[in-house]
Amino acid sequence: MSSARVKPMLKNLMKMSLGAALAVVGLLVSGAPISAHHSFAAEYDAAKPITLKGVVSKIEWTNPHARFYIDVKDETGTFTWNLELASPNVLARNGWTRKTLNIGDEITVQGAMAKDGSKMANARTVTLANGKRVFAGSSADAEGPAPAAAPATGR
Amino acid sequence: MSVRRRLLIGAALAALAVPALLAQTPSPTSAAGSGGLNTGRGRGAPPPTGPAPKLANGHPDFSGVWQGGGPVGDLAQGMPKGEAIPLNDEGKRVMAARQSKDDPEANCLPTGVPRTAPYPWRILQTPTHVFILFEGNIHSYRQIFVDGRKHPEDPDPTWYGHSVGHYEGDTLVVDTIGFNDKFWFDFRGHPHSDKLHTVERYTRKDLGSIVVQTTITDPVYYTKPFTITFTGRLRPGEELMEYICQENEQDASHIKGPAGTP
Numbered sequence: 074m075s076s077a078r079v080k081p082m083l084k085n086l087m088k089m090s091l092g093a094a095l096a097v098v099g100l101l102v103s104g105a106p107i108s109a110h111h112s113f114a115a116e117y118d119a120a121k122p123i124t125l126k127g128v129v130s131k132i133e134w135t136n137p138h139a140r141f142y143i144d145v146k147d148e149t150g151t152f153t154w155n156l157e158l159a160s161p162n163v164l165a166r167n168g169w170t171r172k173t174l175n176i177g178d179e180i181t182v183q184g185a186m187a188k189d190g191s192k193m194a195n196a197r198t199v200t201l202a203n204g205k206r207v208f209a210g211s212s213a214d215a216e217g218p219a220p221a222a223a224p225a226t227g228r
Numbered sequence: 229m230s231v232r233r234r235l236l237i238g239a240a241l242a243a244l245a246v247p248a249l250l251a252q253t254p255s256p257t258s259a260a261g262s263g264g265l266n267t268g269r270g271r272g273a274p275p276p277t278g279p280a281p282k283l284a285n286g287h288p289d290f291s292g293v294w295q296g297g298g299p300v301g302d303l304a305q306g307m308p309k310g311e312a313i314p315l316n317d318e319g320k321r322v323m324a325a326r327q328s329k330d331d332p333e334a335n336c337l338p339t340g341v342p343r344t345a346p347y348p349w350r351i352l353q354t355p356t357h358v359f360i361l362f363e364g365n366i367h368s369y370r371q372i373f374v375d376g377r378k379h380p381e382d383p384d385p386t387w388y389g390h391s392v393g394h395y396e397g398d399t400l401v402v403d404t405i406g407f408n409d410k411f412w413f414d415f416r417g418h419p420h421s422d423k424l425h426t427v428e429r430y431t432r433k434d435l436g437s438i439v440v441q442t443t444i445t446d447p448v449y450y451t452k453p454f455t456i457t458f459t460g461r462l463r464p465g466e467e468l469m470e471y472i473c474q475e476n477e478q479d480a481s482h483i484k485g486p487a488g489t490p
Contacts, residue, residue: 110336110345110365110473112301112415115328115483135476137336137365155478162347162363162469188484 109159110137117195121186125154125194129178134161134171141174141196143182156182156196158209167208178202184209276464280398280432283353288398288432290351293468297440297460298344303413306442306456319419319449326417329483332410336473338366338387340411341404341426342442342456347471348463351430358393358400364471372402379405385422387411400430417487421448436462 113119127143130153139158144151158164161171174180181200187193196209281289299306304313315323328334339345339362347364356375362368372391383390383406390406407424425445432438438460445453 109479111331111334111479111483112328112487115331115334115415115485115487116479133476136471137473137475137477138479140476140478157479160347160364160471162471165469166466187482189482191482193478193482 113195116187117185118188119185122183123186123194124181124183125156126181127154127179129174129176129180132171132174132176136160136162139164143180152192154182155191155193156184157193158196164209169207173201173207174199276435276462278435280434287353287395288400288430290353290400290430290432290438293348293350293463293466294438294460295346295348295463296344297349297438297458298339298342298442299414299456299458300344300346301415303343303416303418303456306458307454308457311454313418314451314454315418316449316451322419322449323417323487326412326419326487327483328415328417328485328487329480331412331415331417331483331487333365333412333415334480334483336366336477338368338411340387340407340413340420341370341389342428342440342444342458343411343413344458344460348466348468349460350468358402361468363468365473367471367473374400379403385409389424389426396429398431402426402428402430404428412487415487419449420444420446423448433459436464438462 125143125145127145129141130144131142133140137160139161141156141158143154143156145154146152159167161169164173179202182194182196183198184194184196187195198206198208200206281291283289307313333339333343333345345362345365347362349363350361352359352361356373358372358374360370360372362370368388370388370391372393374393374395376394377392379390379392385406385408387408387410389404391402391404393400393402395401404426405424407420407422407426409420409422409424411420412418413420423446427443429441430438431441439457440460441455441457443453443455444450
């Protein structure tokens with residue numbers, strides 16, 4: 074990571090609450106989570122960020138990646154998106170449980186779209202129904218540090 | 229938050245974060261790159277410091293759960309400063325033709341040697357065998373005979389090969405032949421043949437770090453033997469967890485493009 078990227082990140086850290094900032098530092102100290110069994114850049118396009126808002130319809134707490142599916146409505150209909158997280162082990166080590174996401178939850182996901190144009194994305198952060206924003210601990214972070222987000226069980 | 233508090237926190241964060249960020253930087257020129265130390269944990273304590281422990285018989289004690297210690301994205305990160313991997317023309321040709329979707333690891337097949345996955349692992353030492361237990365990828369193990377036996381004359385090719393080991397002072401030396409030619413050395417697709425011969429030297433430098441130095445000899449794809457070095461880190465209080473990659477693999481069919489990007 075270049076120092077040019079470190080400076081704005083530290084500036085952002087300073088704008089955050091102390092707890093959230095320390096949570097992010099915890100992630101940095103422990104290593105930026107790259108947790109895939111495959112090359113991130115071979116499957117997802119970091120230059121194609123996407124924000125999706127929808128309702129969780131299915132959860133797969135499975136390897137090599139935990140996945141969840143959300144139904145996203147727009148003016149043309151309802152579409153199901155397949156969202157990749159890290160492995161359950163990495164998520165658990167970052168404070169997730171298999172009950173962090175639940176069917177029926179209305180959530181917002183930020184991630185990177187699949188290169189092949191399918192309705193798949195690598196989730197980086199998930200904003201839960203209760204407004205809490207959790208870090209997805211995914212391979213996306215091969216591309217850089219996570220956005221400001223607390224671990225799943227944080228605060 | 230007051231300006232003064234922000235400044236204090238900022239200074240503290242800078243002190244904490246900058247060395248950590250530097251440590252994360254891929255270091256193609258570093259002899260002891262961070263290796264596979266890149267699966268994060270939100271609650272991890274820094275590795276403990278102190279002298280490397282020894283077993284009652286005087287051999288080094290490698291117990292504990294480790295992370296890293298081999299290439300994940302790029303084998304070249306383990307090369308000495310200023311040195312390139314000595315691929316021959318055929319090696320370059322094979323590597324250039326590889327597609328990421330064909331990476332065995334992406335298809336839930338083993339890493340082989342010396343590649344590591346970004347998951348923890350453990351060394352189990354017995355008087356006759358040393359086992360390396362991998363959480364992923366795949367959830368498997370290596371078996372190293374330390375009972376003095378030799379390699380078989382013509383071993384059947386396998387993903388982890390046939391390994392014999394012995395101790396040299398504080399170092400476990402593992403000699404392996406009998407590999408298949410299927411696994412890749414990294415996401416970039418550095419190749420090898422079934423003529424691959426590896427000699428790994430595992431040394432616990434201190435309580436919290438293990439240096440893994442691997443000499444790779446493969447006359448089919450490389451002009452000369454070369455040695456890579458990676459350092460694994462202890463993960464105190466950690467245990468291996470189950471990781472069955474084949475359970476729900478959906479990525480390989482969506483992976484596009486040539487190997488080459490980590």
